[in-house]
Amino acid sequence: MRQGTTRAFVGALLLISAAPSLAQTxxxxxxxxxxxxxxxxxxxxxxxxxxxxxxxxxxxxxxxxxxxxxxxxxxxxxxxxxxxTAGSRDGGSRLTIAGRTFTARTEVQALSFSDDADVTGPAVFAGYGLVVPESQNVAYDSYATLDVTDKIVVVLRYFPEDADEKTRAILARYSDLRYKAMAARQRGARALLVVTGPRSPNAGQVVPMTFDTALAGSGIPAASVSGAVADALFASGKPLRDAQQELDSGNPHMAGFALSGVTITLRTSVVRExxxxxxxxxxxxxxxxxxxxxxxxxxxxxxxxxxxxxxxxxxxxxxxxxxxxxxxxxxxxxxxxxxxxxxxxxxxxxxxxxxxxxxxxxxxxxxxxxxxxxxxxxxxxxxxxxxxxxxxxxxxxxxxxxxxxxxxxxxxxxxxxxxxxxxxxxxxxxxxxxxxxxxxxxxxxxxxxxxxxxxxxxxxxxxxxxxxxxxxxxxxxxxxxxxxxxxxxxxxxGDEPPVFTKVDQPATRGTIAGVRVTTGTIPDYATEVKGLLLAGVVAGGPADQAGLTKGDVIVEIADKTIANIYDYTYALELLRANQPVRVVYTRNGERRDTELTPIARQ
Ligand SMILES: [Zn+2]
Structure with a gap:
């Protein structure tokens, strides 16, 4: 460090060590x-x-x-x-179907929260693998008529592509892969395989292993597989593209089905760095x-x-x-x-x-x-x-x-x-x-x-x-x-130390403290207005997708009124990733509203 420091910095350092008050001046x-x-x-x-x-x-x-x-x-x-844990990578996951073994990372890759395991079981397709709690007033349970006990569940990534916006918004909340893995595990599945359907973005590609600080797995082996593996899985029955098309309307009564005759042997291995x-x-x-x-x-x-x-x-x-x-x-x-x-x-x-x-x-x-x-x-x-x-x-x-x-x-x-x-x-x-x-x-x-x-x-x-x-x-x-x-x-x-008071976590907040979301807004700090004036939006970010643009003034988000940047910062901390919220804003003096879905920062 010392050798590499710039001259200007060494100068400042010497002044500090010689006379701190002088350095200040x-x-x-x-x-x-x-x-x-x-x-x-x-x-x-x-x-x-x-x-x-x-x-x-x-x-x-x-x-x-x-x-x-x-x-x-x-x-x-x-x-x-x-x-x-600084991140995770695949430590040699592999999958065998009908005598054919896939080992390449482009064909099969553990999800970053997977358990390490060797499992074998019959395959069953559970659609998007979505389970929406009853409280959401959208009846959607991919497992409603499906017994997946001791089976290897194959699900689609994301959520139905053609559902109406309101349904999509709700389904999106439950499409997180961790959540899908939990749902499969709770229904007794032996493992979860995720395939990105032919009608979805990133079609046929394995899911990247995201940065994840989890020290341990999620209690179920979970991996994503390529389109080629999916073809092998769906070889003898309804093609995956047709199955996805039927599911994509968002019709909750589209049931999954056993992939008859298909037995999967899966090894998952995650190396947490x-x-x-x-x-x-x-x-x-x-x-x-x-x-x-x-x-x-x-x-x-x-x-x-x-x-x-x-x-x-x-x-x-x-x-x-x-x-x-x-x-x-x-x-x-x-x-x-x-x-x-x-x-x-x-x-x-x-x-x-x-x-x-x-x-x-x-x-x-x-x-x-x-x-x-x-x-x-x-x-x-x-x-x-x-x-x-x-x-x-x-x-x-x-x-x-x-x-x-x-x-x-x-x-x-x-x-x-x-x-x-x-x-x-x-x-x-x-x-x-x-x-x-x-x-x-x-x-x-x-x-x-x-x-x-x-x-x-x-x-x-x-x-x-x-x-x-x-x-x-x-x-x-x-x-x-x-x-x-x-x-x-x-x-x-002081004589007495400050008395400690425990603060209860606000009920409106997510269960994970410190969750950080982004809305992709760029606030304008220079101009004083009531509300949050946007200097711009991050291209492709949540605000951009919600139709917000430079010059808009956000006055309400998720039922919280926004008078200034502090209100906004505070409101952001109450938002949860992938949970859409209503945003009220003014554009050229006209009051409008839109729906914005914050995304996780990490
Ligand atoms: Zn930071």
Missing amino acids: AAGSRTRAHVEFLASDQLEGREAGSSGERLAADYLATQLTRMGARPLPGRTDMFLPFEF RHTARNVVAYLPATAPVSAASKPWIVVGAHYDHLGRGDRGNSLASKEEAGGIHYGADDNASGTAAVLAIAGTLAESPQPRRRHLLVAFWSAEEIGLIGSNAFATKPPVPADQIAAYFNFDMVGRMQNNRLVVQATGTSPAWARLLERVNVAAGFDLVTQADPYQPTDVTNFHAAGIASLAFFTGSHSDYHKPSDTATKINYEDLDRVVAMAATLVRAVGN
Whole structure:
């Protein structure tokens, strides 16, 4: 790292080490040099487990050492490694029908959530393999008249192609392959084979093995097969194309059928790629006597990983930008720099601190909050000794003086404390009680720790290569640092730790915390309007498909009124992938509505 650093950066670094206050004046910012280094070409987007991530971790440890932070008690360095699944690939799946064996990945490929198994059984075709719960008022059950116990179920990918829009919208929700696998498993099937029908997009192609962080399988062997394999399966009866055509009307009474005489032998094998990433954790010891009874630790944290070149499936890059370095300046070099600067501020402060300040940088946040989860589920400092956790994720793009503080529902102490420290800071605070946010704070709430998460809002560069250091609003980022340092100091020296309150997950939300969806909208931040003004839409994305375009103003989504970007961001978190919602918008002053189906970000 050190050899490769640019001259400008070495200069900034020397100034910081020589005299931090001077560096602040010279560079104009306490955070800028950190962001510029973390979001530089050299770090290649800091993907968890990559060499860029390791360089970033080394840098953070160096900075922590410089400010006088130490490894946690009982440890010799600041790195807390953990393992994670970075993706999956097929480990040699194969399939035999009537003496013919298919082994090529273009013919048979495990689904990424498949169990590893060797199974043999009679084949049965179950149409689209869809089961819609009764509550949806659409009677559709591919298994209604079919016994699939101990059989190998063959289903079509997607959902009926020609059904009316309303039916499609409902069926689409239940067409996720994981859901189909679960439905087959619950009906006693031995395995699931998926074929992309001749009348569907990607006809005859196997399903790509998507990025999937699942550590284990879904309880059933599942694979996708090619059109050639499907031809072999359907050789003696009704051709697949005819069967699909009948199903495609959406008629729920079109039953599946046994593929008579066809016995399948299937082996599935998934290799889940395990990688190691590192959290970087150190602490500044208390500077006044610690009272053991009052939770002697506080934690400030930010994730420092990002998307690398965006090839793990969570990039929002356009076709032209695809494969480029995702610099992650706002997400989350900004929060990382903020935490360094807050810790640095407290390290220099002559004011007493009765609690140890644990300074943490998480990795693998972008692929499922994995680093902070590893920490929170096996904390090196007992969770009941931690008085509070402060999270910083995307704090570098403040607009109009607005600072979002989330998870305020985790303690009744937060409202007054925030109000007090904001007198000097003067932000327009937007508080959200909900700790179920798509960032590391959710893991600390789950561990029973009073928490806060700071955020300056999303923007059109989110998860794209264009999230660069030049776009950071350093002046306001430094103001966030100053305000947060005051808050952290107050809690660090306070008599009583903030009382923890568990926040129930809102009933309207999906069951998986932190699910991220995208609607493919590009908000216009520069113009003040009531609602969400679109600067554009992502070509081919959900908003584009819903007919939205530049200049439209979204005023309602999924029955939530939208007055500003914050309302919108919050509403997005309540949406579920592949679940269509009604969007009300104005175009040239005229009120219109449409249906939009968000898609999963990953
Ligand atoms: Zn992110």
